[in-house]
Amino acid sequence: MSQLGSIEAGSRHDLHVGISPDAPDEAAVGDGGEGAFGYVHSYESSSRYDGPGLRLVLFMSGCLLRCSYCHNPDTWHLKDGTYVSAAQVIGRLGKFAPALRALDGGITISGGEPMVQLAFTRRVLAAAKQMGLHTAIETSGFLGERADESYLSQLDLVLLDIKSGDPDTYRKATGRELAPTLRFAERLAAEGKPVWVRFTLVPGLTDDPENVEKIARFVAPMKNVEWVEVQPFHQLGSFKWRAMGLEYKHADTSPPTPDVVNRVLEQLRAAGCHAR
Numbered sequence: 001m002s003q004l005g006s007i008e009a010g011s012r013h014d015l016h017v018g019i020s021p022d023a024p025d026e027a028a029v030g031d032g033g034e035g036a037f038g039y040v041h042s043y044e045s046s047s048r049y050d051g052p053g054l055r056l057v058l059f060m061s062g063c064l065l066r067c068s069y070c071h072n073p074d075t076w077h078l079k080d081g082t083y084v085s086a087a088q089v090i091g092r093l094g095k096f097a098p099a100l101r102a103l104d105g106g107i108t109i110s111g112g113e114p115m116v117q118l119a120f121t122r123r124v125l126a127a128a129k130q131m132g133l134h135t136a137i138e139t140s141g142f143l144g145e146r147a148d149e150s151y152l153s154q155l156d157l158v159l160l161d162i163k164s165g166d167p168d169t170y171r172k173a174t175g176r177e178l179a180p181t182l183r184f185a186e187r188l189a190a191e192g193k194p195v196w197v198r199f200t201l202v203p204g205l206t207d208d209p210e211n212v213e214k215i216a217r218f219v220a221p222m223k224n225v226e227w228v229e230v231q232p233f234h235q236l237g238s239f240k241w242r243a244m245g246l247e248y249k250h251a252d253t254s255p256p257t258p259d260v261v262n263r264v265l266e267q268l269r270a271a272g273c274h275a276r
């Protein structure tokens with residue numbers, strides 16, 4: 001059993017590796033158990049980027065995708081995270097709750113992938129709702145079928161990463177299939193759940209106009225999608241790949257130029273998306 005640690009304020013850009021070496025494999029964790037304990041990478045207490053208002057962002061460990069441009073490969077495995085109790089996380093959240101409420105914000109659970117540790121994140125989200133906080137998760141949607149109605153009912157917003165509109169490009173970028181993400185998006189649309197779609201623009205990988213067009217046409221009819229956010233690829237996470245001894249395919253990839261970002265934004269807007 002992993003040693004119980006404490007959750008520390010940090011940054012998504014901090015490197016965390018090998019903190020809980022005997023943690024289970026992330027593919028084996030589901031909604032079993034009561035979610036009283038979980039593996040966490042870190043949290044940031046003052047994001048203005050990951051949902052409305054001021055956000056506490058909790059970065060969970062565990063992800064089943066392997067995005068070739070991932071900025072946080074140290075969130076892939078539970079063994080790299082800190083084993084903490086939900087009570088400790090909820091207690092910390094409670095200290096920030098008055099400020100988060102005053103600044104029209106709340107909690108965003110990101111990762112990694114929040115739905116790897118569904119029972120744990122369910123518990124934290126429920127506690128956040130009881131505190132009167134706005135709640136969000138950032139997810140690839142790959143595990144969307146795990147989210148039952150009670151899980152979705154704890155969410156005010158889903159930040160849904162659609163990493164590619166083309167299935168082949170998605171497979172190349174993530175090592176997984178696109179279809180589960182699209183199914184989850186359709187389910188959220190049918191329920192009218194507010195969504196911000198996020199799309200990482202990676203030159204030479206996801207920037208093909210046909211790829212962007214597939215996302216644009218898929219998302220545009222969805223009235224629940226408030227924003228499509230274009231996130232330019234950057235190199236802030238590249239040091240993690242090197243430190244972890246992983247082969248990094250994007251060492252020579254430059255961030256997209258402002259012209260390319262604008263081209264993609266205009267393409268999304270032309271299809272009828274609210275893009276920024």
Ligand code: SF4
Nearest residue numbers: 063065066067070112
């Ligand atoms: S889904 Fe997110 S955390 Fe997982 S590999 Fe992709 S970018 Fe990294």
